[in-house]
Each structure stands twice: as structure tokens, then as C-alpha cells.
Amino acid sequence: MTVALIALIGSKNWALSALAGGLCCALPNAFFAVRLTMSARKPGGTDPMSFFFGEFIKIALTIALMAAVVTWYHDVNWPAFLIAFIVVLKSYFILLFRQRP
Secondary structure: OHHHHHHHHOOHHHHHHHHHHHHHHHHHHHHHHHHHHHHHOOOOOOOHHHHHHHHHHHHHHHHHHHHHHHHHOOOOOHHHHHHHHHHHHOOHHHHHOOOOO
16 A cells, blocks of 8 residues: 555656565565464474574565665665555554454
8 A cells, every 4th residue: 555655646666666665574574474373383382482583584584675675676766665664564553453343
């Protein structure tokens, strides 16, 4: 949704930058969630070391994806990139205010 709003306001460059920023946050978080779910389903369950290792991988993957965007996409629109990154990063607040049936 953020990408769509930025695309309406700006250009294709803004939309691609916002998409890249959102993916730089969403992909590592999805990887962490899948890894933590798989760890919790093991017979021994999850342990703190598994959580911290997954968090380290998530942060490293986020930095690597940002570096890849900077390296390969030279026309990054930084405000759009950072706004989309922050919106995706903080999107879990939406779940806190969601009404359950």
C-alpha cells in the first residue's frame, strides 16, 4: 500500500525505491518468522540461542539487501526507500489495533 501511495505521488523511480525499501525489511522478517516457527515445532522446542541466532541472521540479511540495492540500483530515491522501510518495519502496530471477531 505504501508503494501504491508513493507511486501516485511520485514517479516510477519513487515506486521502485519504495518497493525495494519495503522488501529490504519484509524478506528478512519473513525468513526469521519461518525459521522461528520451524524451531518451535521441533521436539525440544525453541531455545534462546536459536532466537538470537535468527535475529542476527535477520539483521545481517537486512544490511546485505540494503547494500545490494545501493550497489545495483543507482537511482534510489532515499526518502521513498526509507519511508517504506520504516512503514514495513512498524507495520506490526496495525495488528495491535485490529479488532478480533
